[in-house]
Amino acid sequence: MQKYVQIQRMQKSAVSPAPTFSPLYRQIKALLVQRLESGEWHPGDVIPSESELANQFMVSQGTVRKAIDELAAENLLIRRQGKGTFVATHDDPRAFFRFLRLVPLAGGIQQTKSIPLECWRAKAGPEAARMLGLKVSDPITIVRRVLHFADKPVVVDEIYLPGEIFGDVTLEMLRDYKGSLYSFFENRFGIRMVRAEERLRAVSADRNSAELLQVEEGSPLLSVERISFSYADKPVEWRRGLYSTRDHCYFNELG
Amino acid sequence: MQKYVQIQRMQKSAVSPAPTFSPLYRQIKALLVQRLESGEWHPGDVIPSESELANQFMVSQGTVRKAIDELAAENLLIRRQGKGTFVATHDDPRAFFRFLRLVPLAGGIQQTKSIPLECWRAKAGPEAARMLGLKVSDPITIVRRVLHFADKPVVVDEIYLPGEIFGDVTLEMLRDYKGSLYSFFENRFGIRMVRAEERLRAVSADRNSAELLQVEEGSPLLSVERISFSYADKPVEWRRGLYSTRDHCYFNELG
DNA sequence: GAGTGGTCTAGACCACTGC
């Protein structure tokens, strides 16, 4: 219960060099992230109330509030008035389209279904190692799957995972799991994807992908490379997807 | 100076139906947006200090602060500690890549240059009318331009603008203007783009675009359709771009 | 009604900028 002793309050006349000033609420925020990372709080859980946290950390409620505000803005926490503050989870189906920015060109929401094709172990090549922050020839797990929208294949993904964490994934587990892949990672491996970077290019369909996506070989596809990060900005997934944009498009908001 | 009389404070026992509760700071925010819209404050201007606004609106500084916080988060305002709060502007070169999410596959930042090709008037077709919130055969202005990265053509854009606002744009004006297109719109026409939606697909290069982008006809290109909005979520630009992703990629962060 | 998050206030003080 002495987790807050290291807190550094604002200084009137800075005797210490004060190299990088960090406001109290950011320190509180870091402590909260620490609890999320450590698994003390699990996705879906309620966290203690603002006033209780304020007591624990010996700061005012407003300071805790500001810390939580930022974490809620980053989608790590979710506030629900009258109920409490919850750890965000990919089990919530609304979280699904936060990472999959694909929408039908016409018509409303469509049913999606993930169909795992293969799952095998390998050693990281230089590219995968770089993307995942591993050393070359570290163990990795690779998954291939197709994503259907309204029973038609639209995306084929090849997913590279650090073997140290995801060494036990099998095709059967993937087939049996009801829910999204990130929900699977969260519930079976305790890894929560928090943030991702995507790099998009237009490419020509190779023979294999063309067949899987039921398009002509050589027709244009959207190549989407994604690196997903867990709590401490730790990369834990690298995937390359090919999206058929015949009936769908990648939607993006620029704020 | 009585701009705040309509403010509705929280009610203890709501006698009125109170159909949609709106906190004070959101009402303040709306009033601030109104001033931005009306042109009372121009891009790049300093706005009054928090304490002065608090006096004007007869609320506490904290309430004004929260309103400004949201506007800063939406990139309508920019706070600078010690200096003041400023109206965001596209003149700032850092704002350039907020709407152009294209980065080189290898290497650092590259010089960009916009080369206007054509500019003509037309009547809105059904699609342009729908996108821009106009009626069919309303006047529109169309601009075609190529964007170079490091002296190589990478993007070709066709830009549709409401004629009512942009009827006076000429090729010469575009050629003479130093700065980004959005900076041009802002300074010459008082229209500030605040937000945009993009829809991406992979397509095959037609003959004309292939020539302009110096790629093979039929090679894959990234099609980027964008609708840009001004202050009151008013659509004021519709553009279709074709991006060559041979040496560049579209970068996106998923929060 | 108790408990939670959400709003609003008033005041003190810190950090930064520029004169």
Next chain:
DNA sequence: CAGTGGTCTAGACCACTCG
């Protein structure tokens, strides 16, 4: 130094949820 935004506090009260 004055003026700005940024932090922190303490307290009052509102809006929402649930038993």
